[in-house]
Amino acid sequence: MHLHIKNMVCNRCKMVVKAELEKLGFKTLLVELGEVTLDQDVSAADKVRISEQLSHFGFELLEDKKMQIAEQLKTAIINLVHYNKEPLKINLSAYLSEQLKQEYISLSSIFSEIESQTIEKYFIAQKIEKVKEMLTYGELTLSEIAYQLNYSSVAHLSAQFKKVTGITPSVYKSGSTDSRKTLDEV
Incomplete structure:
Protein backbone atom coordinates (compact mmCIF):
# COMPACT_ATOMS: atom_id res chain seq x y z
CA MET A 1 0.00 0.00 0.00
CA HIS A 2 1.17 3.50 -0.84
CA LEU A 3 0.81 6.37 1.59
CA HIS A 4 1.31 9.98 0.49
CA ILE A 5 2.78 12.21 3.16
CA LYS A 6 3.02 15.99 3.13
CA ASN A 7 6.14 17.88 4.29
CA MET A 8 8.70 15.13 3.66
CA VAL A 9 11.45 17.29 2.20
CA CYS A 10 14.76 15.73 3.19
CA ASN A 11 16.52 12.48 4.04
CA ARG A 12 16.04 13.13 7.75
CA CYS A 13 12.28 13.32 7.14
CA LYS A 14 12.42 9.92 5.46
CA MET A 15 14.25 8.45 8.47
CA VAL A 16 11.72 9.89 10.94
CA VAL A 17 8.71 8.66 8.96
CA LYS A 18 10.20 5.18 8.59
CA ALA A 19 11.04 4.97 12.31
CA GLU A 20 7.58 6.15 13.37
CA LEU A 21 5.80 3.71 11.05
CA GLU A 22 7.93 0.87 12.37
CA LYS A 23 7.11 1.91 15.96
CA LEU A 24 3.46 1.49 15.00
CA GLY A 25 4.19 -2.02 13.70
CA PHE A 26 4.25 -1.37 9.95
CA LYS A 27 6.98 -2.70 7.68
CA THR A 28 8.13 -0.17 5.09
CA LEU A 29 9.23 -1.49 1.71
CA LEU A 30 10.23 1.90 0.30
CA VAL A 31 10.43 5.40 1.75
CA GLU A 32 10.79 8.27 -0.70
CA LEU A 33 10.18 11.99 -0.34
CA GLY A 34 6.42 12.34 -0.02
CA GLU A 35 5.58 8.65 -0.37
CA VAL A 36 5.87 5.42 1.59
CA THR A 37 5.19 1.89 0.39
CA LEU A 38 4.10 -0.54 3.09
CA ASP A 39 4.10 -4.34 2.83
CA GLN A 40 0.39 -4.49 3.74
CA ASP A 41 -2.88 -2.66 3.33
CA VAL A 42 -3.94 -0.43 6.20
CA SER A 43 -7.40 0.00 7.64
CA ALA A 44 -9.12 3.33 8.21
CA ALA A 45 -8.29 3.00 11.92
CA ASP A 46 -4.63 2.38 11.06
CA LYS A 47 -4.60 5.50 8.88
CA VAL A 48 -5.89 7.52 11.82
CA ARG A 49 -3.12 6.11 14.06
CA ILE A 50 -0.49 6.83 11.43
CA SER A 51 -1.83 10.34 10.83
CA GLU A 52 -1.82 11.14 14.55
CA GLN A 53 1.71 9.79 15.02
CA LEU A 54 3.16 11.63 12.03
CA SER A 55 1.43 14.90 12.91
CA HIS A 56 3.69 15.20 15.98
CA PHE A 57 6.58 15.70 13.55
CA GLY A 58 4.82 18.10 11.18
CA PHE A 59 3.82 15.49 8.58
CA GLU A 60 0.34 15.04 7.17
CA LEU A 61 -1.21 11.98 5.56
CA LEU A 62 -2.73 12.97 2.21
CA GLU A 63 -5.89 11.25 1.04
CA ASP A 64 -7.10 13.73 -1.60
CA LYS A 65 -5.78 12.94 -5.10
CA GLU A 120 6.96 28.64 -11.66
CA LYS A 121 6.72 30.82 -8.52
CA TYR A 122 7.30 27.77 -6.34
CA PHE A 123 10.27 26.74 -8.49
CA ILE A 124 11.77 30.23 -8.25
CA ALA A 125 11.27 30.27 -4.46
CA GLN A 126 13.11 26.94 -4.18
CA LYS A 127 15.93 28.24 -6.37
CA ILE A 128 16.27 31.35 -4.21
CA GLU A 129 16.48 29.17 -1.08
CA LYS A 130 19.20 27.15 -2.80
CA VAL A 131 21.04 30.40 -3.65
CA LYS A 132 20.83 31.40 0.03
CA GLU A 133 22.26 28.03 1.05
CA MET A 134 25.12 28.32 -1.45
CA LEU A 135 25.87 31.89 -0.38
CA THR A 136 25.86 30.88 3.28
CA TYR A 137 28.43 28.15 2.68
CA GLY A 138 30.53 30.48 0.55
CA GLU A 139 32.06 27.70 -1.54
CA LEU A 140 30.98 29.09 -4.93
CA THR A 141 31.07 32.51 -6.53
CA LEU A 142 27.84 34.16 -7.58
CA SER A 143 28.77 33.41 -11.19
CA GLU A 144 29.18 29.71 -10.38
CA ILE A 145 25.88 29.69 -8.50
CA ALA A 146 24.14 31.33 -11.47
CA TYR A 147 25.55 28.65 -13.77
CA GLN A 148 24.65 25.82 -11.39
CA LEU A 149 21.02 26.98 -11.13
CA ASN A 150 20.68 27.76 -14.85
CA TYR A 151 20.35 31.53 -14.64
CA SER A 152 21.20 33.28 -17.89
CA SER A 153 23.49 35.69 -16.02
CA VAL A 154 24.55 36.90 -12.60
CA ALA A 155 22.41 39.98 -13.22
CA HIS A 156 19.33 37.78 -13.77
CA LEU A 157 20.02 35.81 -10.57
CA SER A 158 20.60 39.03 -8.61
CA ALA A 159 17.42 40.66 -9.93
CA GLN A 160 15.31 37.60 -9.12
CA PHE A 161 16.93 37.26 -5.68
CA LYS A 162 16.15 40.90 -4.89
CA LYS A 163 12.58 40.58 -6.19
CA VAL A 164 11.92 37.59 -3.92
CA THR A 165 13.88 38.61 -0.80
CA GLY A 166 13.98 42.40 -1.04
CA ILE A 167 17.79 42.44 -0.79
CA THR A 168 20.70 41.70 -3.09
CA PRO A 169 22.78 38.52 -2.86
CA SER A 170 25.78 40.52 -1.64
CA VAL A 171 23.75 42.10 1.17
CA TYR A 172 22.47 38.63 2.11
CA LYS A 173 25.99 37.20 2.08
CA SER A 174 27.24 40.00 4.32
CA GLY A 175 24.93 38.76 7.06
CA SER A 176 21.56 40.38 6.57
CA THR A 177 18.57 39.49 8.69
CA ASP A 178 16.78 37.64 5.84
CA SER A 179 17.31 34.12 7.08
CA ARG A 180 16.87 30.87 5.23
CA LYS A 181 13.61 28.94 5.33
CA THR A 182 13.15 25.24 5.73
CA LEU A 183 12.07 23.60 2.49
CA ASP A 184 8.55 22.93 3.72
CA GLU A 185 8.12 26.66 4.52
CA VAL A 186 8.90 27.80 0.98
Missing part, protein backbone atom coordinates in the same frame (compact mmCIF):
# COMPACT_ATOMS: atom_id res chain seq x y z
CA LYS A 66 -5.23 16.60 -6.06
CA MET A 67 -3.32 17.25 -2.84
CA GLN A 68 -1.19 14.17 -3.56
CA ILE A 69 -0.35 15.50 -7.02
CA ALA A 70 0.54 18.95 -5.65
CA GLU A 71 2.81 17.31 -3.07
CA GLN A 72 4.43 15.12 -5.75
CA LEU A 73 5.12 18.25 -7.80
CA LYS A 74 6.70 19.98 -4.82
CA THR A 75 8.81 16.90 -4.12
CA ALA A 76 9.97 16.70 -7.74
CA ILE A 77 10.95 20.39 -7.70
CA ILE A 78 12.77 20.05 -4.37
CA ASN A 79 14.65 17.03 -5.72
CA LEU A 80 15.57 18.91 -8.88
CA VAL A 81 16.75 22.09 -7.15
CA HIS A 82 18.27 20.82 -3.92
CA TYR A 83 19.46 17.28 -4.55
CA ASN A 84 20.37 17.18 -8.23
CA LYS A 85 24.16 17.18 -8.62
CA GLU A 86 24.18 18.47 -12.21
CA PRO A 87 23.45 22.06 -13.30
CA LEU A 88 19.74 22.66 -13.94
CA LYS A 89 19.76 22.46 -17.73
CA ILE A 90 16.24 21.11 -18.15
CA ASN A 91 12.83 22.35 -19.23
CA LEU A 92 10.76 22.38 -16.03
CA SER A 93 7.42 21.55 -17.64
CA ALA A 94 8.89 18.58 -19.55
CA TYR A 95 10.67 17.36 -16.42
CA LEU A 96 7.52 17.51 -14.27
CA SER A 97 5.36 15.87 -16.95
CA GLU A 98 7.89 13.07 -17.22
CA GLN A 99 8.17 12.62 -13.46
CA LEU A 100 4.41 12.51 -12.84
CA LYS A 101 3.39 10.95 -16.18
CA GLN A 102 0.76 13.65 -16.81
CA GLU A 103 0.29 16.63 -19.09
CA TYR A 104 1.85 19.80 -17.70
CA ILE A 105 -1.29 21.90 -18.23
CA SER A 106 -3.23 19.56 -15.94
CA LEU A 107 -0.44 19.52 -13.34
CA SER A 108 -0.18 23.30 -13.44
CA SER A 109 -3.91 23.73 -12.92
CA ILE A 110 -4.01 21.34 -9.96
CA PHE A 111 -0.93 22.92 -8.35
CA SER A 112 -2.33 26.45 -8.65
CA GLU A 113 -5.67 25.35 -7.21
CA ILE A 114 -4.15 23.57 -4.20
CA GLU A 115 -1.15 25.80 -3.45
CA SER A 116 -2.57 29.21 -4.51
CA GLN A 117 0.58 29.93 -6.51
CA THR A 118 2.02 28.84 -9.82
CA ILE A 119 4.53 26.05 -10.28
Whole structure:
Protein backbone atom coordinates (compact mmCIF):
# COMPACT_ATOMS: atom_id res chain seq x y z
CA MET A 1 0.00 0.00 0.00
CA HIS A 2 1.17 3.50 -0.84
CA LEU A 3 0.81 6.37 1.59
CA HIS A 4 1.31 9.98 0.49
CA ILE A 5 2.78 12.21 3.16
CA LYS A 6 3.02 15.99 3.13
CA ASN A 7 6.14 17.88 4.29
CA MET A 8 8.70 15.13 3.66
CA VAL A 9 11.45 17.29 2.20
CA CYS A 10 14.76 15.73 3.19
CA ASN A 11 16.52 12.48 4.04
CA ARG A 12 16.04 13.13 7.75
CA CYS A 13 12.28 13.32 7.14
CA LYS A 14 12.42 9.92 5.46
CA MET A 15 14.25 8.45 8.47
CA VAL A 16 11.72 9.89 10.94
CA VAL A 17 8.71 8.66 8.96
CA LYS A 18 10.20 5.18 8.59
CA ALA A 19 11.04 4.97 12.31
CA GLU A 20 7.58 6.15 13.37
CA LEU A 21 5.80 3.71 11.05
CA GLU A 22 7.93 0.87 12.37
CA LYS A 23 7.11 1.91 15.96
CA LEU A 24 3.46 1.49 15.00
CA GLY A 25 4.19 -2.02 13.70
CA PHE A 26 4.25 -1.37 9.95
CA LYS A 27 6.98 -2.70 7.68
CA THR A 28 8.13 -0.17 5.09
CA LEU A 29 9.23 -1.49 1.71
CA LEU A 30 10.23 1.90 0.30
CA VAL A 31 10.43 5.40 1.75
CA GLU A 32 10.79 8.27 -0.70
CA LEU A 33 10.18 11.99 -0.34
CA GLY A 34 6.42 12.34 -0.02
CA GLU A 35 5.58 8.65 -0.37
CA VAL A 36 5.87 5.42 1.59
CA THR A 37 5.19 1.89 0.39
CA LEU A 38 4.10 -0.54 3.09
CA ASP A 39 4.10 -4.34 2.83
CA GLN A 40 0.39 -4.49 3.74
CA ASP A 41 -2.88 -2.66 3.33
CA VAL A 42 -3.94 -0.43 6.20
CA SER A 43 -7.40 0.00 7.64
CA ALA A 44 -9.12 3.33 8.21
CA ALA A 45 -8.29 3.00 11.92
CA ASP A 46 -4.63 2.38 11.06
CA LYS A 47 -4.60 5.50 8.88
CA VAL A 48 -5.89 7.52 11.82
CA ARG A 49 -3.12 6.11 14.06
CA ILE A 50 -0.49 6.83 11.43
CA SER A 51 -1.83 10.34 10.83
CA GLU A 52 -1.82 11.14 14.55
CA GLN A 53 1.71 9.79 15.02
CA LEU A 54 3.16 11.63 12.03
CA SER A 55 1.43 14.90 12.91
CA HIS A 56 3.69 15.20 15.98
CA PHE A 57 6.58 15.70 13.55
CA GLY A 58 4.82 18.10 11.18
CA PHE A 59 3.82 15.49 8.58
CA GLU A 60 0.34 15.04 7.17
CA LEU A 61 -1.21 11.98 5.56
CA LEU A 62 -2.73 12.97 2.21
CA GLU A 63 -5.89 11.25 1.04
CA ASP A 64 -7.10 13.73 -1.60
CA LYS A 65 -5.78 12.94 -5.10
CA LYS A 66 -5.23 16.60 -6.06
CA MET A 67 -3.32 17.25 -2.84
CA GLN A 68 -1.19 14.17 -3.56
CA ILE A 69 -0.35 15.50 -7.02
CA ALA A 70 0.54 18.95 -5.65
CA GLU A 71 2.81 17.31 -3.07
CA GLN A 72 4.43 15.12 -5.75
CA LEU A 73 5.12 18.25 -7.80
CA LYS A 74 6.70 19.98 -4.82
CA THR A 75 8.81 16.90 -4.12
CA ALA A 76 9.97 16.70 -7.74
CA ILE A 77 10.95 20.39 -7.70
CA ILE A 78 12.77 20.05 -4.37
CA ASN A 79 14.65 17.03 -5.72
CA LEU A 80 15.57 18.91 -8.88
CA VAL A 81 16.75 22.09 -7.15
CA HIS A 82 18.27 20.82 -3.92
CA TYR A 83 19.46 17.28 -4.55
CA ASN A 84 20.37 17.18 -8.23
CA LYS A 85 24.16 17.18 -8.62
CA GLU A 86 24.18 18.47 -12.21
CA PRO A 87 23.45 22.06 -13.30
CA LEU A 88 19.74 22.66 -13.94
CA LYS A 89 19.76 22.46 -17.73
CA ILE A 90 16.24 21.11 -18.15
CA ASN A 91 12.83 22.35 -19.23
CA LEU A 92 10.76 22.38 -16.03
CA SER A 93 7.42 21.55 -17.64
CA ALA A 94 8.89 18.58 -19.55
CA TYR A 95 10.67 17.36 -16.42
CA LEU A 96 7.52 17.51 -14.27
CA SER A 97 5.36 15.87 -16.95
CA GLU A 98 7.89 13.07 -17.22
CA GLN A 99 8.17 12.62 -13.46
CA LEU A 100 4.41 12.51 -12.84
CA LYS A 101 3.39 10.95 -16.18
CA GLN A 102 0.76 13.65 -16.81
CA GLU A 103 0.29 16.63 -19.09
CA TYR A 104 1.85 19.80 -17.70
CA ILE A 105 -1.29 21.90 -18.23
CA SER A 106 -3.23 19.56 -15.94
CA LEU A 107 -0.44 19.52 -13.34
CA SER A 108 -0.18 23.30 -13.44
CA SER A 109 -3.91 23.73 -12.92
CA ILE A 110 -4.01 21.34 -9.96
CA PHE A 111 -0.93 22.92 -8.35
CA SER A 112 -2.33 26.45 -8.65
CA GLU A 113 -5.67 25.35 -7.21
CA ILE A 114 -4.15 23.57 -4.20
CA GLU A 115 -1.15 25.80 -3.45
CA SER A 116 -2.57 29.21 -4.51
CA GLN A 117 0.58 29.93 -6.51
CA THR A 118 2.02 28.84 -9.82
CA ILE A 119 4.53 26.05 -10.28
CA GLU A 120 6.96 28.64 -11.66
CA LYS A 121 6.72 30.82 -8.52
CA TYR A 122 7.30 27.77 -6.34
CA PHE A 123 10.27 26.74 -8.49
CA ILE A 124 11.77 30.23 -8.25
CA ALA A 125 11.27 30.27 -4.46
CA GLN A 126 13.11 26.94 -4.18
CA LYS A 127 15.93 28.24 -6.37
CA ILE A 128 16.27 31.35 -4.21
CA GLU A 129 16.48 29.17 -1.08
CA LYS A 130 19.20 27.15 -2.80
CA VAL A 131 21.04 30.40 -3.65
CA LYS A 132 20.83 31.40 0.03
CA GLU A 133 22.26 28.03 1.05
CA MET A 134 25.12 28.32 -1.45
CA LEU A 135 25.87 31.89 -0.38
CA THR A 136 25.86 30.88 3.28
CA TYR A 137 28.43 28.15 2.68
CA GLY A 138 30.53 30.48 0.55
CA GLU A 139 32.06 27.70 -1.54
CA LEU A 140 30.98 29.09 -4.93
CA THR A 141 31.07 32.51 -6.53
CA LEU A 142 27.84 34.16 -7.58
CA SER A 143 28.77 33.41 -11.19
CA GLU A 144 29.18 29.71 -10.38
CA ILE A 145 25.88 29.69 -8.50
CA ALA A 146 24.14 31.33 -11.47
CA TYR A 147 25.55 28.65 -13.77
CA GLN A 148 24.65 25.82 -11.39
CA LEU A 149 21.02 26.98 -11.13
CA ASN A 150 20.68 27.76 -14.85
CA TYR A 151 20.35 31.53 -14.64
CA SER A 152 21.20 33.28 -17.89
CA SER A 153 23.49 35.69 -16.02
CA VAL A 154 24.55 36.90 -12.60
CA ALA A 155 22.41 39.98 -13.22
CA HIS A 156 19.33 37.78 -13.77
CA LEU A 157 20.02 35.81 -10.57
CA SER A 158 20.60 39.03 -8.61
CA ALA A 159 17.42 40.66 -9.93
CA GLN A 160 15.31 37.60 -9.12
CA PHE A 161 16.93 37.26 -5.68
CA LYS A 162 16.15 40.90 -4.89
CA LYS A 163 12.58 40.58 -6.19
CA VAL A 164 11.92 37.59 -3.92
CA THR A 165 13.88 38.61 -0.80
CA GLY A 166 13.98 42.40 -1.04
CA ILE A 167 17.79 42.44 -0.79
CA THR A 168 20.70 41.70 -3.09
CA PRO A 169 22.78 38.52 -2.86
CA SER A 170 25.78 40.52 -1.64
CA VAL A 171 23.75 42.10 1.17
CA TYR A 172 22.47 38.63 2.11
CA LYS A 173 25.99 37.20 2.08
CA SER A 174 27.24 40.00 4.32
CA GLY A 175 24.93 38.76 7.06
CA SER A 176 21.56 40.38 6.57
CA THR A 177 18.57 39.49 8.69
CA ASP A 178 16.78 37.64 5.84
CA SER A 179 17.31 34.12 7.08
CA ARG A 180 16.87 30.87 5.23
CA LYS A 181 13.61 28.94 5.33
CA THR A 182 13.15 25.24 5.73
CA LEU A 183 12.07 23.60 2.49
CA ASP A 184 8.55 22.93 3.72
CA GLU A 185 8.12 26.66 4.52
CA VAL A 186 8.90 27.80 0.98
